[in-house]
Amino acid sequence: MIAMWIIIGYLVVLLGLGFASNxxxxxxxxxxxLASRGIGPFMLLMSLFGTxxxxxxxxxxSGEASQRGIGVYGLMASSSAIVHALCFFxxxxxxxxxxxxxxxxxxxxxxxxxxxxxxIGLVLFPIFVMMLIPYLxxxxxxxxxxxxxxxxxxxPNAFPSENLALHGAVPAxxxxxxxxxxxxxxxxxxxxxxxxxxxxxxxALFMTLGIVTMFxxxxxxxxxxxxxxxxxxxxxxxxxRTVDEKDLARYNTALEIHETKLEAWNEKKIGPPPxxxxxxxxGQLEFxxxxxxxxxxxxxxxxxxxxxxxxxxxxxxxxVVGHPLCIMVTWLPCVLLGVWATSAMVDGKxxxxxxxxxxxxxxxxxxxxxGPVLGGLMAASILATNSLDAQFLVMGNMFTNDIxxxxxxxxxxxxxxxxxxxxxxxVGVVVVTYFISLxxxxxxxxxxxxxxxxxxxxxxxxxxxxxxxxxxxxxxYASILAAGISWFALFYDSxxxxxxxxxxxxxxxxxPIVFTSTAALILVSLLxxxxxxxxxxxxxxx
Amino acid sequence: xxxxxxxxxxxxxxxxxxxxxxxxxxWDSINPLIFGFMPIGLAYHAGISIxxxxxxxxxTKSWWTEEMxxxxxxxxxxxxxxxxx
Numbered sequence: 001m002i003a004m005w006i007i008i009g010y011l012v013v014l015l016g017l018g019f020a021s022n023x024x025x026x027x028x029x030x031x032x033x034l035a036s037r038g039i040g041p042f043m044l045l046m047s048l049f050g051t052x053x054x055x056x057x058x059x060x061x062s063g064e065a066s067q068r069g070i071g072v073y074g075l076m077a078s079s080s081a082i083v084h085a086l087c088f089f090x091x092x093x094x095x096x097x098x099x100x101x102x103x104x105x106x107x108x109x110x111x112x113x114x115x116x117x118x119x120i121g122l123v124l125f126p127i128f129v130m131m132l133i134p135y136l137x138x139x140x141x142x143x144x145x146x147x148x149x150x151x152x153x154x155x156p157n158a159f160p161s162e163n164l165a166l167h168g169a170v171p172a173x174x175x176x177x178x179x180x181x182x183x184x185x186x187x188x189x190x191x192x193x194x195x196x197x198x199x200x201x202x203x204a205l206f207m208t209l210g211i212v213t214m215f216x217x218x219x220x221x222x223x224x225x226x227x228x229x230x231x232x233x234x235x236x237x238x239x240x241r242t243v244d245e246k247d248l249a250r251y252n253t254a255l256e257i258h259e260t261k262l263e264a265w266n267e268k269k270i271g272p273p274p275x276x277x278x279x280x281x282x283g284q285l286e287f288x289x290x291x292x293x294x295x296x297x298x299x300x301x302x303x304x305x306x307x308x309x310x311x312x313x314x315x316x317x318x319x320v321v322g323h324p325l326c327i328m329v330t331w332l333p334c335v336l337l338g339v340w341a342t343s344a345m346v347d348g349k350x351x352x353x354x355x356x357x358x359x360x361x362x363x364x365x366x367x368x369x370x371g372p373v374l375g376g377l378m379a380a381s382i383l384a385t386n387s388l389d390a391q392f393l394v395m396g397n398m399f400t401n402d403i404x405x406x407x408x409x410x411x412x413x414x415x416x417x418x419x420x421x422x423x424x425x426x427v428g429v430v431v432v433t434y435f436i437s438l439x440x441x442x443x444x445x446x447x448x449x450x451x452x453x454x455x456x457x458x459x460x461x462x463x464x465x466x467x468x469x470x471x472x473x474x475x476x477y478a479s480i481l482a483a484g485i486s487w488f489a490l491f492y493d494s495x496x497x498x499x500x501x502x503x504x505x506x507x508x509x510x511x512p513i514v515f516t517s518t519a520a521l522i523l524v525s526l527l528x529x530x531x532x533x534x535x536x537x538x539x540x541x542x
Numbered sequence: 543x544x545x546x547x548x549x550x551x552x553x554x555x556x557x558x559x560x561x562x563x564x565x566x567x568x569w570d571s572i573n574p575l576i577f578g579f580m581p582i583g584l585a586y587h588a589g590i591s592i593x594x595x596x597x598x599x600x601x602t603k604s605w606w607t608e609e610m611x612x613x614x615x616x617x618x619x620x621x622x623x624x625x626x627x
Contacts, residue, residue: 070584074563078587081594082559089601093610100612101620224579232572239581242570288564313610321599328591335584 003150003367006376011182014198018186021194028415032191032422033105033397039309041318043200047306048092048319049326050199051387052084052297060142060448061331062365063358065338067278069238072338075282075290077331081324083294087459088323091298092307093316094466098539099308106394107304108402114465115473116535121402123477127484128301128398131454132391133433134497138448139388140176140437147175149356149363150379164353173438180434183388188423192309195389206381207329213366213378214333220346220369227340234343235280243281251279276500278358286503289511296455298462302390305397334362341365395429396422447497453510454491457483460518464525469536475525482520486513548604555597563590 030036039047065072095110104110108121108128148169156168186194221227231238237247254277261274297303310316341361344351351368352361366378400422405413413421461479464471490509494502504512543551568583576585 070581073584074565074587074590078563078590078594081591082556082563085594085598086556089598089605097610097612100617103617218579224577225575228575228579228581236572239572240568240570240583284564284566284569291560291563313612317602317606320602321595324591324594324598328588332584332588336580 001154002372003376003379004154006373007147007150007380010380011178013201014182014186015189017197017201018189018194021190021197024193025191029105029400029418031193032419033305033393033401035191035193035196035309037100037309038311039196039315040311041315043196044306044310044315045319045322045326046200046203047196047309047390048088048303049323050203051300051302051306051390052080052323053203053327053330060138061334062338062341062362063360065238065335066342066352066358066361068280068282069235069240070335070339071241071282071287073331073335074241075287076293077327077335079291080294081327083291084297084327085320085323087295087298088316088320091462091466092303092319093313095304096307096310096316097313098466102538104308105401106398107299107301108398110304111465111476112402114535114539115476116532117473117476118406120473120476120480121406123480125398125402127480129395129429131451131487132301132395133429133436134447135451136388136391136429136433137437138451139391140180140433141447143179143388144172144176144437145357145360146363146379147178148172149360150367150375151175152364152367176434176437180388180430183392184426184430187389187392187426191419192305192390192393195393196306196309198389202381203326205377207326209374209378209381210330210333213370213374214337216374217337217340217365217369221340221344227336227344230343230345231339237280238339238342241282241287243279247280251277279501283503283506285506286508289507292456292510292514293449293452293508294456295459295514296452298459299455301398302387302394305394306390337362337365344369392426392430393422396426399425449508449510450491450494450497453508453513454483454487456510457487457513457517460514460521464521466539468525469540470525470530471521472525472528472531474528475521475523478524479517479521483513483517486516545604548600552597552601552604555600559590559594559597562593563587 025031026036028036061072061076095107098104098110102110102113104113108124111120111124112118148166148171151168151170152166153168155170159166159168159171161167161169186198190197218224218227221230228239235244235247237244243251258274258277265273338361341352341364344365346369352364356364363379367375370378400418404421405418458480461471461476461483464479465476487509490502490504490513491497493499494509502509565583565586568586571583572581574582576582580588
């Protein structure tokens with residue numbers, strides 16, 4: 001119960017920050033969506049970092065590390081350390097300066113101006129929303145799994161379950177509903193300033209507690225050396241990227257059992273289909289192509305919005321340098337804890353019982369190995385790692401400015417009415433996301449990677465729009481279309497993210513998608529008429 | 543090292559980071575365990591993160607120019623010039 005009260009207290013603090021930021025709200029759309037372009041270096045770093053390191057990073061990384069091992073750090077963390085900083089430097093700062101010069105509020109405004117095309121917004125808006133929804137779902141699923149894991153056994157009478165892993169835990173429909181509700185309230189109250197205040201508080205809390213928890217858990221497991229030794233004895237493949245013979249034999253047996261179960265399920269189709277066992281090990285081509293995934297930060301609409309909030313170009317310097325270090329501080333404990341949790345035994349009992357959802361690995365391990373206070377604080381800080389707020393906000397921003405204002409006229413609405421329209425749209429998106437998240441849950445990591453792949457496919461367009469004068473409107477349309485079609489075709493082929501270890505010729509699907517969108521961009525741009533000189537003057541003149 | 547040399551060096555350092563990220567030489571290794579508990583494949587990539595921070599710090603030192611800044615006055619003047627204000 002102590003853990004539960006800490007989580008409740010934490011959610012109240014978030015609401016408090018949202019309402020406090022509302023007191024300095026100036027009542028304009030620029031203030032609501034961009035904090036009047038006045039965010040300094042530290043808050044920008046914390047916000048950009050917090051928005052890229054989401055439930056995907058924390059809940060997903062430990063869950064995925066428990067299945068695939070330490071290679072998960074290289075797949076996402078060290079690659080992001082290099083590529084995210086590159087995007088902040090070459091895309092973030094450049095977009096900030098263009099945004100300030102031309103008064104942009106949204107990413108679509110930039111693309112519309114750069115390509116002299118009114119209708120590009122109509123193409124980009126639904127694609128952005130379609131690809132952001134899986135990201136929102138990863139947030140809702142990850143955070144819901146965290147509350148469920150942290151409250152396991154706390155309410156045996158209210159929430160009984162035959163599944164031992166879920167017995168007495170707050171169920172997903174309720175925990176996910178609570179999270180979405182709290183985030184919505186502080187976003188509505190504080191706008192982007194509220195989300196940035198919350199992000200700063202959350203990240204400081206999470207980074208501190210992540211390290212403390214790692215030390216406490218290692219101590220409970222008999223020291224760092226002993227925690228690793230247990231993994232080495234039980235699942236050695238998790239400490240490297242190739243598959244150990246013992247683990248391969250275990251996987252093959254699990255695969256045979258899965259096929260028998262699947263056959264039985266196919267005959268009756270009752271209940272959810274059996275889960276495919278996770279294959280340990282990481283291929284070199286898969287590892288290499290994962291480098292393209294972090295390119296998504298060049299295109300994420302919510303990051304674009306955060307770029308525009310910066311007070312000056314100098315504000316980005318700290319983010320460029322500090323971001324790789326913040327990633328390391330966050331991911332290293334998560335990956336280690338995820339790996340240790342697979343083999344950790346205390347008094348002859350496994351710390352994470354069989355049948356626990358990988359998304360809940362970290363929360364369950366923390367709950368079972370630490371005291372209620374640290375367990376509650378850690379669960380609360382895991383809740384901190386969400387970017388739902390920024391995503392909700394940017395969707396409202398795009399809908400209001402790129403659709404409503406653009407096609408119905410700004411003069412028809414007051415600033416306050418526009419903020420109200422944004423809020424109403426966000427509620428609609430949230431309701432859809434909430435109900436989708438209640439259907440068959442996917443692994444947070446896998447779903448997140450799909451979303452990142454889609455946005456990464458649009459990164460060549462962002463870079464070309466900023467640095468390639470010959471990039472044309474028709475090249476942009478071709479690139480968006482190629483990215484959308486190839487992403488959807490592969491997402492569909494993977495069973496909407498359900499397929500375990502889905503690869504295309506050994507590569508992460510992001511590689512063929514990025515290749516297709518880049519090829520379409522270059523070819524069609526070269527074949528179509530160059531942009532008008534006035535447009536180039538606007539974007540490329542010093 | 544002067545700023546011009548550093549400016550030329552930084553792109554090579556970024557490319558080197560990307561190449562070093564693909565550490566096929568540690569693929570099948572658990573040992574050595576760094577600090578007695580961290581498999582080399584993980585410790586190496588933690589090192590890549592630190593190296594990335596260093597390289598990007600060099601980038602901000604050498605590639606940074608004041609031209610990147612846009613003052614409030616400049617932004618307002620440009621938008622007024624185009625009749626947007």
